[in-house]
Amino acid sequence: MSKFRIRQRCIPACGFVAAALMFAVGTQTGWAQTPRSGEQVYQSICTTCHAAGVANAPKLGDKKAWAPLIKEGQVTLTIDGWFGERAMPPKGGNADLALDDFARAVAFMARAGGANWKDPDAAMLDRMKAAEKRKLDKAKAKK
Numbered sequence: 001m002s003k004f005r006i007r008q009r010c011i012p013a014c015g016f017v018a019a020a021l022m023f024a025v026g027t028q029t030g031w032a033q034t035p036r037s038g039e040q041v042y043q044s045i046c047t048t049c050h051a052a053g054v055a056n057a058p059k060l061g062d063k064k065a066w067a068p069l070i071k072e073g074q075v076t077l078t079i080d081g082w083f084g085e086r087a088m089p090p091k092g093g094n095a096d097l098a099l100d101d102f103a104r105a106v107a108f109m110a111r112a113g114g115a116n117w118k119d120p121d122a123a124m125l126d127r128m129k130a131a132e133k134r135k136l137d138k139a140k141a142k143k
């Protein structure tokens with residue numbers, strides 16, 4: 001086989017390999033990843049407590065247990081849970097969990113409990129971050 005024929009066959013294969021490597025690197029660095037849904041976060045993290053009601057965690061779909069929490073409002077409930085209120089550990093017990101993922105999981109569970117909450121958009125995430133900052137500032141002032 002001539003060198004020309006080998007190059008003809010190799011170029012498409014090399015292009016495929018390069019594309020696969022770029023995809024793999026992109027998914028490892030995060031720029032190619034799509035955000036996880038609230039249900040996906042719930043299934044991977046929150047079920048540990050919320051499926052069985054560990055330490056009085058409101059179970060998914062328990063409208064009676066979720067009703068008073070839903071009344072607190074989406075931003076307040078999310079940030080309280082983010083910091084670890086009641087028996088809940090901060091960030092749902094996962095230090096690597098991002099606020100937007102956590103917020104989508106809270107919205108998913110609240111919807112299952114009867115809320116009409118949407119996944120947080122950029123404006124709501126900004127309000128959550130502002131509430132987070134106020135709570136951090138308040139905790140620092142107590143020290």
